[in-house]
Amino acid sequence: MSNQYSAQPNKSPSLVVHGPREVVVEERAAPTPGPGEVLVVASHVGLCGTDLEIIDGDLDPAYVSLPLVLGHEWAGRVAALGSGVDTLAVGDHVVVEGVLAxxxxxxxxxxxxxxxxxxxxxxxTADGALGPGVAVAAHLVHRLSSDVPIEAGALVEPAAVVLRGLREIRPAPGERVLVLGDGTVALLAAMLVRLWSPAWVAVAGRRAEQGALATASGADAFTVDTPERAAYDLVVEAAGSTQAVETAVWAARRGGRVLLLGIAGHGQTARIQVDDLVNNDLTLRGSFSYTAEAWAEVVRLLNARSIDPLPLVTHRFDLTQFERAIKVLREGDGGARGKVMFVVDRDAGR
Ligand SMILES: [Zn+2]
Ligand SMILES: [Zn+2]
Structure with a gap:
């Protein structure tokens, strides 16, 4: 890895993956928005486990195109409008749906x-936010209300992934819910499932130091022990490990449901006792990414201040500190670790 680059006019430093473990900061020029498009420049960009899988070459190659500017969890400001766009203004604080459907x-x-x-x-598959800006169709751009900290917008993407999955698995009021994992997706799952008024939300993670973040996110309990067998109506696997998938099936009660949100790495297999699925009448549901509808719902919840994901941000870095950011995401730094955030534009405020 190298963070050497030379500044050039009209170009911005960009975090680019060229191949497995080959990440560099290099200069890229901003695209020009075409008719109906908007140029959005990031102010805050989150780094997540999926970025690490892209960096390591562990993600299914059908879902990645290299070289690639990283950055899929982000918020920013409108920098330029293409012709015919009258629903947004330069300077608006926005989030951009990443799935270009x-x-x-x-x-x-x-x-x-x-x-x-x-x-x-x-x-x-398309260049992300850790670069000079992204030109996209205006209908993908959602305005943040002026009283929402722009940095909170960088959590809309993982929140939309979680919300889409939860809507599919249909939590019911009064249910006992178990979330497996202690990263941002798990913490957001504990936060968002509260919208369905569960009786009890437990989070089972691997790092004891995540307990306070889990409780602040809405968990009634946090444990690093193996959860109780067959005790939960709904289990959300948000750890991204095959072992967590096995634990999820183990912890669901007869007639219960299991939602898989984590990505364990391409080609991984889990050991599941198949007759348990049938004998226990289990529903097993995977959920990929988010729909436009789920995205819009998360923006509505954020703008209405019905959710506040900002406390999940625990680490902030400049782009020049990318090696440190990646290291903290991989290994932690001994303390609690929520979202690792690149603050690209310090002027944009929080
Ligand atoms: Zn992500
Ligand atoms: Zn389509």
């Missing part, structure tokens, strides 16, 4: 924009 395929037409047959996503 075609809008016309069969999946898009039934609302499953996450399954668009022409998969294209910012920070995966």
């Amino acid at each position: 075609c809008g016309i395929c069969r999946e898009c037409r039934r609302g499953a924009t996450n399954l668009c047959t022409d998969y294209d996503e910012l920070g995966f």
Whole structure:
């Protein structure tokens, strides 16, 4: 890895993955927004486990195109408008849907924009936010209300992933919920499942130092021990490990549901006692990314201050500190670790 780059006019430093473990900061020029498009420049960009999988070459290659400017969890400001855009103004604080759905395929037409047959996503197959800016169709750009800290907008993407999964698995009031994992997705799952008024939300993680963050996110209990067997109506796997998938099936009660949100790495397999699935009448549901509808709902919740994900941000770095940011995300630094955030534009405030 190298953080050497030379400044050039009209170009911005960008965090680019060229191949496995080959990450550099290099200069890239901003795109020009075409008709109906908006140029958005990031102020805050979160780094997540999926970015590490992209960096390490562990993500299914069908979902990545290299070289790639990283950054799929972000918020920013409108920097320029293409012709015909009158719904936004330069300077607006916004978030941008990363899934660039075609809008016309069969999946898009039934609302499953996450399954668009022409998969294209910012920070995966299209250049992401840790660069000079992103030009996208105006309908993908959502304005943040002026009293929402712009940095909170950088958590809309993982929150939309969680909300889409929860809507599919349909939590019911009064249920006992177990969340497996102690990273940002797990913490957001504990926070968002509260919208359905569960009786009890437990989070089972691996790092004891995450306990306070889990409780602040809405968990009634946090443990690093193996959860109780067959004790939960709904289990959300948000750890991204095959062992967590096995634990999720173990912890769901007869007739219970298991939602899989984590990505354990391409080609990994879990050991599941298959007759348990049948004998216990289990529902096992995977959920990929988010739909446009789930994204819009998260923005509504954020703008209404019904959710406040900002306390989940525990680490902030400049782009020049990217090696340190990656190291903290991989290994931690001994303390609690929520979202690791790049603050790209210090002037944009929090
Ligand atoms: Zn992510
Ligand atoms: Zn489509």
